[in-house]
Amino acid sequence: MFEQLGLIGCGLMGGSFALALKRAGLVQRVVGYSKSPSTTDRARQMGVIDVEAPSALLAVAGADIVLLAVPVSATEATLKAIKHLVTPNMLVMDVGSTKTDVVQAARRALRDQVGSFVPAHPITGREVSGVEHAEADLYSGRQVILTPIERTLTAQLKKAEEVWTALGCRVSSMSPESHDEAFAAISHLPHLLAFAFINGLAGQSQADTFLSLAGPGFRDFTRIAGGEPKIWRDIFLANREELLTQSQLFQQALQRLEHLVRSDDPQALEDMLTLASETRTHWRMGAQRTSKGR
Structure with a gap:
C-alpha cells in the first residue's frame, strides 16, 4: 500500500x-x-x-x-x-x-x-x-x-x-474534544491516582515494610504507575482542565465512601461497593464480547 x-x-x-x-x-x-x-x-x-x-x-x-x-x-x-x-x-x-x-x-x-x-x-x-x-x-x-x-x-x-x-x-x-473528555475519565485520571497512591505510600515512615508485604492486588492497582513520567507529565498538562474536572468528581465519590465507613453503615457501604463491582463486571463482559466478535 x-x-x-x-x-x-x-x-x-x-x-x-x-x-x-x-x-x-x-x-x-x-x-x-x-x-x-x-x-x-x-x-x-x-x-x-x-x-x-x-x-x-x-x-x-x-x-x-x-x-x-x-x-x-x-x-x-x-x-x-x-x-x-x-x-x-x-x-x-x-x-x-x-x-x-x-x-x-x-x-x-x-x-x-x-x-x-x-x-x-x-x-x-x-x-x-x-x-x-x-x-x-x-x-x-x-x-x-x-x-x-x-x-x-x-x-x-x-x-x-x-x-x-x-x-x-x-x-x-x-471529535478531539469528546476524546479528551472521555480519556480524562478512563485513562488520565487512573494514571494520576496510581502515581499519587505510590507517592503517598512512599512518603510514609513504614513504606519499606508495607511494600515488602504487597501482593497481587497492589501489583494490579499500581501497574500503570510504572509509565514513563515525561509522557504522563505532558498528558496531564495537555488535558489539565478535563483531568481536574474528573479529579473533583473522584474526590466527591471518595468522600461519599469515606462517610459511609465513618458512619458505620454496613448496608449502605455494601450497596456502594456492589454498584462499583457490577459496573466493572458489565464493562468487562462487554469488552469480551467485542473482542470475540472480531
Whole structure:
C-alpha cells in the first residue's frame, strides 16, 4: 500500500507500528528518525527501520505515510520541522493520548497542509518504553480512535482507517474534544491516582515494610504507575482542565465512601461497593464480547 514510512520517534509505539506495517506487507521501506541517535541506530539494528535519517525532515523526504510517535508536547515543533515536505497525497498521523492540543498544534504548524493530518490514538501501550520493547502485535485487536477535523481530507481519512484496520485494529472516530473528555475519565485520571497512591505510600515512615508485604492486588492497582513520567507529565498538562474536572468528581465519590465507613453503615457501604463491582463486571463482559466478535 505504501512505498515509504517516515517514522519520527523510533520507540515503543513508533517501532511497533513500523514492525506491524512490515509484517502486513503494507510498506516497502521505513526511514526513521529519533531525537537520540542511539535509538535510531538501535532501531536499524533490530530491523525496525531500514534507513536512519539525521533529521525529522529527511525522514519524511520521499514518504507517502508519516507517523509521529513523539511526546504530545513535541507535536507542534515536529510538524513545523516537516511541513515543507507535507503534500496533499501524504498521510500524516500521530499516536498521542490527547487530541485537542494536538489538533491545535497541527493547525498552527501545517496551515494549508493540515488536511493531510489525521490525528490517531491507538488504545494500547505498555508500562515499559523504548524500541527494544517494540513488537508487531502491539496494535492487533486494539481500538484506534481517529479525531478528524473539518479540513481533514477524505482521502487521507480513508487511508488512515484502512491502514489501522489492516493492522487488526477496531477503528472509530470522534471529535478531539469528546476524546479528551472521555480519556480524562478512563485513562488520565487512573494514571494520576496510581502515581499519587505510590507517592503517598512512599512518603510514609513504614513504606519499606508495607511494600515488602504487597501482593497481587497492589501489583494490579499500581501497574500503570510504572509509565514513563515525561509522557504522563505532558498528558496531564495537555488535558489539565478535563483531568481536574474528573479529579473533583473522584474526590466527591471518595468522600461519599469515606462517610459511609465513618458512619458505620454496613448496608449502605455494601450497596456502594456492589454498584462499583457490577459496573466493572458489565464493562468487562462487554469488552469480551467485542473482542470475540472480531
